[in-house]
Amino acid sequence: MSDAAATSVTLCGFVDSIYTQVVRMALTAKAVPYELQHEDPFETSAAGSHPFGRVPVLKHGAFTLYETGAITRYIERAFSGVCLVPDAATSLARMDQVIAMADNYAYWPMVRQAYAHGVVRPQAGVISDMAQVDAGLAAADPVLAQLDHIATEGHVLNGLRITLADCQLAPMVAALAQLPAGRAQIARHWALNSWLNWISHSRVFRQAVPEAAGLT
Template identity: 80%
Template structure:
């Protein structure tokens, strides 16, 4: 049982362009949990003061503070009433955890830090961007998308029926990658994953936490 009152104020420290901050925002929106946003950006001089390693997001619930996105989303699931974001079936939970691990270990870097950060963020800001890095990210993304599509076709998670922590973890990453023209083309080649992204991008949870998918 949580030692923090359910009614205690909730603060999310991060910045809205941060993919992992959006992951936490999706989990909060899915429950739903009202929270205050405290702007902290590790790329600014002030940095992320609430995180000992200078990163985001950080969740504060009353006197309790937790960092690391996986710990935050699991805490949100356990500490607050509302929609259950973890399936009951063992196979579904395993697939959920697998998607989260794939997103963190294989999707985030090529899709977000390489393809999206250079082809979209840096390019639109007029900052020097590296086309070679974009190409590397796109190439690495192909196998990741294929594996995620296999899981979506299986139907335990990413099924367009219910939102789980897997949806919260993956959706902001794929939404960013979809803003890369070639990235959108690659996603569209995988019908089950593309169908799921269309479904999640029209959900209240996604629109509240991430915004409109371009």
């Protein structure tokens, strides 16, 4: 066992947190044992370990890290096991591009607008704003189209090999897919839809995001 693997790993976050799910996918893919420590910034009582009131936060021994993209890259570098980054410079660039696209263009419309107002709030009995659902679906459409180009090209999101791009994006697109309108929107993009079917049936996704198992 390497030194890294011998040091305890704690992930602060909550099961329904999309970004926590991203890190859980990377940890699962690398077969890193970890403890999930419940921390939910949406709970008013939460005394968080993130300086900006977010999750996830990774603790590896005495080392603490926040920002999901940094956390998953750290997991890749610190632990042995399956390699989650492609070799070729072009593919690596696409992986980085997808991670940035997920953060900057996908998360807000797909998760915070469409999924939060179309699924999470209604399930919790909290008033939701259907205008947010419509705005999220509309804003997600060009993002899905660009991601479909990337999946078609095949450097990443190719259904052959899991990378950090798959980990970053899958929980977000899976959240959108929980709305019937979101599912239909994704289905119009053949390569991306094929990728979602592949990743959502993968062992890594099923183990890391068990709450989203009823996707298909």
